[in-house]
Amino acid sequence: MDFTRFYDEQFELIKKLDLNFTRSVYELLDIKNNKLIALLGQRGVGKSTMLLQKLKELNNNNALYISVDNPYFANVNLYEFAKKFEQYGGEFLFIDEIHKYKDIGSHLKAIYDMTNLKVIVSGSSLLQIYKEADLSRRMYEIRVPVMSFREFLEVKGYTFNNYSFEEIIENHISIAKEIASKIRPLKYFQEYLEYGCYPFFLEGISSYKQKLLNIVNYILEVDLPYTSNISYSNIDKLKRLLYLISISVPFTPNINELSQRTEISRPSLLEYLYLLEKSEILINLHFKSRGISKLQKPDKIYINNTNLVKAIAENSNIGNERETFFVNQIKSYFLNKKSFFDEDIILSKQGDFVVKDFVFEIGGKNKTKKQIKEIQNAFIVKDDIEIGDNISIPLWLFGFLY
Structure with missing residues (x-):
């Protein structure tokens, strides 16, 4: 599988992104010591920006950002995608808009259990995420509030x-x-x-x-x-x-x-x-x-x-x-x-x-x-x-x- 298109897309997303301002919960994003992190919060509070900032800070060629609202993933098995990414040397997988992927609970469980990837996801539809399969034992949940004064x-x-x-x-x-x-x-x-x-x-x-x-x-x-x-x-x-x-x-x-x-x-x-x-x-x-x-x-x-x-x-x-x-x-x-x-x-x-x-x-x-x-x-x-x-x-x- 050729991941070039995804690396090209993430390069465009992060090249103008700076780390001068980060949300207060950004310091909780310890991706190196947690296998699965979920950024959860209302639409518009800055979760996607936080994902990309952490990706830029990580500065690792084996880290990949994807957004599953991309039409490409409508007919792609996310677990198989993640498994293939690991086979090609992948270490960190950043998944945005996770609530838009059907049956995400079972896919995240499989990625957690069957790969060594460090995964960080973001989701805006809190009701849909809570309805999914229980991930409490596996997932470190970070709630992103609205901005403070x-x-x-x-x-x-x-x-x-x-x-x-x-x-x-x-x-x-x-x-x-x-x-x-x-x-x-x-x-x-x-x-x-x-x-x-x-x-x-x-x-x-x-x-x-x-x-x-x-x-x-x-x-x-x-x-x-x-x-x-x-x-x-x-x-x-x-x-x-x-x-x-x-x-x-x-x-x-x-x-x-x-x-x-x-x-x-x-x-x-x-x-x-x-x-x-x-x-x-x-x-x-x-x-x-x-x-x-x-x-x-x-x-x-x-x-x-x-x-x-x-x-x-x-x-x-x-x-x-x-x-x-x-x-x-x-x-x-x-x-x-x-x-x-x-x-x-x-x-x-x-x-x-x-x-x-x-x-x-x-x-x-x-x-x-x-x-x-x-x-x-x-x-x-x-x-x-x-x-x-x-x-x-x-x-x-x-x-x-x-």
């Missing part, structure tokens, strides 16, 4: 360190002063909330929202039907539900009422909410960990990030946007910190959220400590301030977690 600033030319959750809690005043001495964070924060979550904003802001809506529509119209028996009439109803969540104050769902309004049965509606969270369109939060299941009613529902909120509804609620940003950045920070229970952020009866035994109340610059004054380890997270005080932390600063 810090990463957005780096793309814009301003490089800052990221800080752990504990560092921000303990040293937020000095950290905020250091950052504010170099840029006006509130100016760039407003830009980030509208178009900073996905690196393709560099391709043009005028088409940015339409691209986001295309992502949402693809998930609803292609991914969801693949994993459930959803009808197209229900898809239109789910679009209205996403709009309702976007324009609402932080959305506390009445499932029975929503079921009646959307004409979707309660069990089906709960399953769709579960699947939409798996596909990273929604974030469903609860007051305490009870395990995550398809039939569990969320206590609050958020659109995944503020860019999606603003793309779905131009008249979004400012309180909703603030909480959405905070929830998204906290969730993203813990995304690759494996834990048995998903208790990274839960709802609080007093205040808005609990993260690692700290209570947070989210609001504008005039928000008072009334709701949390009796609580130890509690902070007000304020929008529209550059620097906080002993109980107030700037909202934008939580965009420096990764």
Whole structure:
């Protein structure tokens, strides 16, 4: 088999690619010490670029990049292709758009078990990947979140360190002063909330929202039907539900009422909410960990990030946007910190959220400590301030977690 065409294609892809900016999770790509790595995340977060950057950094003539959405692979057995590549001296195989290959689970298992190749794959259709055969024992999974506020600033030319959750809690005043001495964070924060979550904003802001809506529509119209028996009439109803969540104050769902309004049965509606969270369109939060299941009613529902909120509804609620940003950045920070229970952020009866035994109340610059004054380890997270005080932390600063 002649692999020349694939080497020629990858040369064209990487020759203008630089390593000046890499996503925060890039450092987890230890391809030399892991036999099978999967980069999983929503469309547009930069997975393909990460694959090609790692390929360029590896600088190995026995490494090959392929994208299985290439028509060539429509009638090619991927396992046989990989096996032949190894026979011709191949050591590292980079496979992009893995979700577009039929029965990928069995092929990856065979490649893992029957070859010595080091394989790294990327996939955007999370629902389709989760439906495939179980690869948990073989695959090292790296989740790629949307860009943080810090990463957005780096793309814009301003490089800052990221800080752990504990560092921000303990040293937020000095950290905020250091950052504010170099840029006006509130100016760039407003830009980030509208178009900073996905690196393709560099391709043009005028088409940015339409691209986001295309992502949402693809998930609803292609991914969801693949994993459930959803009808197209229900898809239109789910679009209205996403709009309702976007324009609402932080959305506390009445499932029975929503079921009646959307004409979707309660069990089906709960399953769709579960699947939409798996596909990273929604974030469903609860007051305490009870395990995550398809039939569990969320206590609050958020659109995944503020860019999606603003793309779905131009008249979004400012309180909703603030909480959405905070929830998204906290969730993203813990995304690759494996834990048995998903208790990274839960709802609080007093205040808005609990993260690692700290209570947070989210609001504008005039928000008072009334709701949390009796609580130890509690902070007000304020929008529209550059620097906080002993109980107030700037909202934008939580965009420096990764």
